[in-house]
Amino acid sequence: MTTGDTLLRRLPRVRAGGLLPILVILGVLLILVAIRQPGFLAPGSLMSFLGRSAPIILLAAGQYFVIVSGEFDLSVGSLVTAQVVIAARLIDGEPDRTWPVVALVIVSSAFVGLVNGVITTWLRVPSFITTLGMLLILVGAVYFWSDGSPKGELSEQFRRFGRRAFEDVPVFGRVPYALLVVLVLALLAIVLMRSDFGRTLVAVGDSPRAAELSGVRVARTRTIAFVLSGVAAGVAAILLGGYSGVSFQAGSGLEFSAITAVVLGGVALGGGRGAVLGAMLGALTLELLFALMNFSGVSGTVRPAVQGAIILLAVAVSAARSPSD
Amino acid sequence: MSAQSLLAARRPVPGVYLALVLTVAIGWLVVMLRGGALFNQATMVSLLHVAAGLGLVAVGQTLVILGGSLDLSVAYVVSLSTLVAAETMNGSDTALVPGVLLALAVSAGIGLLNGLLIARFRINAFIATLGVGLLLKGYLDSNYDGPAGATSPSLVQSLGYQRIGPVPVSFLLLLVAAVAAGLALNRTRFGHHLLAVGGDAEVARLSGVRNQRVLVTAHVLCSLCAGLAGVYLAARLGSGAPRVGTEGIYDLESIAAVVIGGTALAGGRGGVAGTVGGVLLLASIDAIFNQLEVDSFAKQVVRGVIIIAAVAVYARRTIRKGRS
Numbered sequence: 001m002t003t004g005d006t007l008l009r010r011l012p013r014v015r016a017g018g019l020l021p022i023l024v025i026l027g028v029l030l031i032l033v034a035i036r037q038p039g040f041l042a043p044g045s046l047m048s049f050l051g052r053s054a055p056i057i058l059l060a061a062g063q064y065f066v067i068v069s070g071e072f073d074l075s076v077g078s079l080v081t082a083q084v085v086i087a088a089r090l091i092d093g094e095p096d097r098t099w100p101v102v103a104l105v106i107v108s109s110a111f112v113g114l115v116n117g118v119i120t121t122w123l124r125v126p127s128f129i130t131t132l133g134m135l136l137i138l139v140g141a142v143y144f145w146s147d148g149s150p151k152g153e154l155s156e157q158f159r160r161f162g163r164r165a166f167e168d169v170p171v172f173g174r175v176p177y178a179l180l181v182v183l184v185l186a187l188l189a190i191v192l193m194r195s196d197f198g199r200t201l202v203a204v205g206d207s208p209r210a211a212e213l214s215g216v217r218v219a220r221t222r223t224i225a226f227v228l229s230g231v232a233a234g235v236a237a238i239l240l241g242g243y244s245g246v247s248f249q250a251g252s253g254l255e256f257s258a259i260t261a262v263v264l265g266g267v268a269l270g271g272g273r274g275a276v277l278g279a280m281l282g283a284l285t286l287e288l289l290f291a292l293m294n295f296s297g298v299s300g301t302v303r304p305a306v307q308g309a310i311i312l313l314a315v316a317v318s319a320a321r322s323p324s325d
Numbered sequence: 326m327s328a329q330s331l332l333a334a335r336r337p338v339p340g341v342y343l344a345l346v347l348t349v350a351i352g353w354l355v356v357m358l359r360g361g362a363l364f365n366q367a368t369m370v371s372l373l374h375v376a377a378g379l380g381l382v383a384v385g386q387t388l389v390i391l392g393g394s395l396d397l398s399v400a401y402v403v404s405l406s407t408l409v410a411a412e413t414m415n416g417s418d419t420a421l422v423p424g425v426l427l428a429l430a431v432s433a434g435i436g437l438l439n440g441l442l443i444a445r446f447r448i449n450a451f452i453a454t455l456g457v458g459l460l461l462k463g464y465l466d467s468n469y470d471g472p473a474g475a476t477s478p479s480l481v482q483s484l485g486y487q488r489i490g491p492v493p494v495s496f497l498l499l500l501v502a503a504v505a506a507g508l509a510l511n512r513t514r515f516g517h518h519l520l521a522v523g524g525d526a527e528v529a530r531l532s533g534v535r536n537q538r539v540l541v542t543a544h545v546l547c548s549l550c551a552g553l554a555g556v557y558l559a560a561r562l563g564s565g566a567p568r569v570g571t572e573g574i575y576d577l578e579s580i581a582a583v584v585i586g587g588t589a590l591a592g593g594r595g596g597v598a599g600t601v602g603g604v605l606l607l608a609s610i611d612a613i614f615n616q617l618e619v620d621s622f623a624k625q626v627v628r629g630v631i632i633i634a635a636v637a638v639y640a641r642r643t644i645r646k647g648r649s
Contacts (some may be wrong), residue, residue, distance in 0.1 A: 004425070046488075072451070095637070111554075119637065121634060123637040123640060123641070123642065124637070124640035125633055125636045125640055126590060128451060129577075129580070129581075129590075129632065129633065129636050130633055132577050132632075133629040133630070133632045133633040134629065134633075135629075136574065136577070136625050136626070136628055136629030136632070137625075137626050137630060139622075139625065139627035140622045140623065140624070140625030140626035140628075140629065141622070141626050143622035144620055144622035144623045144626065148622075154520045193492040193613035238637070256455075256459060259455075269449060269452050270449060299467055301463065301466040302463045302467045303463065303464060304462040304464075305459060305460045305461040305462070305463020305464060305467070306456065306461075306463065307454070307459050307463075308455075308456040308457065308459025308460035308461075308462070308463060309460060310454075310458065311452060311455065311456040312442065312453065312456035312457070312460075315448050315449070315452050315453075315456070316442070316446050317446055319446060319447045319448055320446070
């Protein structure tokens with residue numbers, strides 16, 4: 001243990017929450033993919049990959065807001081499932097209903113986030129209990145409401161966000177709508193984290209007591225983080241529903257992928273450290289890793305194990321490197 | 326947290342038994358008005374069977390929560406244990422003892438891993454056990470599609486179905502485990518140290534408690550309990566079931582039973598008696614819903630609400646006590 005400690009401390013000191021480690025991992029994975037599957041890096045297929053990764057990138061950004069403020073949101077996967085199933089039933093193939101349902105999905109996702117936040121902050125229920133309870137409630141409710149199998153279908157207008165692209169774009173080949181959506185929202189997230197709200201959010205995660213004493217409304221700040229996570233899940237549901245269609249499995253396990261991505265991006269669990277860009281790059285890295293595993297013929301069922309190993313490794317490394325504790 | 330931990334280290338048996346009596350009384354009345362019967366032999370037996378499985382997991386969960394830790398991997402340990410037991414036994418009675426011992430040994434090994442990650446590598450318990458849980462899930466998902474192995478017939482007959490009057494042997498096993506855990510907590514040095522570590526880890530360390538060893542022991546015991554629940558479920562189902570733990574939501578339900586039983590999630594206060602009450606309460610609600618033929622998905626919604634509400638009620642009470 002002691003030798004391990006000194007060894008780790010002797011490594012070049014990277015600023016906690018810095019982006020260098022994740023960029024290095026991403027670079028290495030890109031090289032490995034390029035060796036195994038050279039065609040993958042052609043503009044068209046690379047752009048499609050980025051579009052496919054959009055939902056998990058959004059979920060990672062949403063999860064980042066919650067984690068950096070010192071909490072967890074385990075309900076996002078079930079929220080995605082619920083929204084996809086609900087949207088399909090409400091639209092029921094009618095193109096006219098697309099926009100109202102898109103609005104409903106986002107507003108109701110924000111509401112679920114609000115409920116998570118209020119229960120966690122005002123009723124003082126630990127967030128993993130709140131959001132695991134919410135997971136049970138959402139999954140149960142959506143199964144109950146649809147009698148055990150999804151009904152209705154999404155309109156083509158709804159699905160285009162997740163599956164269509166601007167074709168024949170010079171240089172890029174094709175630009176999926178989902179990629180544009182994620183770029184705009186990622187930019188907004190980065191701007192948000194540079195605003196007063198972003199600094200407050202990190203301060204709350206770093207030390208809720210200190211933040212409270214300096215006049216921050218901790219409960220409100222954390223609740224907003226949960227709302228942002230809910231909205232991210234709503235948008236991810238629209239993209240995922242479009243891309244992969246309606247099923248009860250649409251969002252299953254995505255909460256763990258999002259947490260893995262956030263940890264991989266150098267964000268400290270427990271709050272207070274890390275960048276939203278890191279979390280989103282973490283999501284991209286995770287997707288790239290899964291793509292590489294796929295090219296190498298590794299079964300998709302080991303994904304949870306890979307995520308578990310990444311979470312443990314990342315947290316153990318960061319725990320060993322922080323001198324205090 | 327430090328302010329709370331200065332409070333009395335133990336409380337009397339919590340109000341969960343009052344809640345249990347009220348719930349059963351109301352349930353009995355509602356079921357009777359609908360023309361059913363809550364207290365017939367079949368319902369009681371199935372209630373106690375449900376309680377036995379959940380209870381074994383929850384007794385172990387109580388130990389780690391008292392120590393200020395937590396175990397989210399129990400659901401996967403339960404599933405894995407059913408498979409190890411059933412595949413080792415492979416339907417023969419001669420392999421009964423090796424099967425049980427191997428299942429418990431594997432479970433204890435996972436507990437050791439959890440404990441070391443948390444106590445030695447200082448990884449947050451939630452994350453460490455989530456990570457270990459995901460590792461196990463990956464293993465289970467990639468190696469099993471459905472039930473596998475076969476439990477020894479004599480274990481199925483005894484632990485799975487044998488009962489004395491309306492009381493299943495498995496429920497007696499739970500009572501034995503609960504009494505053992507209670508004695509360990511109240512009568513042994515390990516128990517006192519565990520409560521001290523959960524109350525205030527720094528104070529415990531300064532008073533000479535070996536925090537790491539205590540926490541690791543608690544985690545090994547917790548996983549052993551989950552492994553025992555797995556052996557029971559293998560006996561009940563007749564084979565190993567790769568998803569029985571997650572479908573039973575043993576992770577969240579066991580934590581809920583512990584909290585409903587009056588043990589503080591932050592650690593240091595509470596006990597096994599309350600947990601058994603919490604388990605009986607959850608099992609009674611389950612039995613009442615079954616009698617009322619509530620849709621199983623709707624039941625899950627109500628369960629989620631109950632779990633959040635129960636934790637919220639105790640959280641409020643802790644805040645009030647902390648302030649007064």
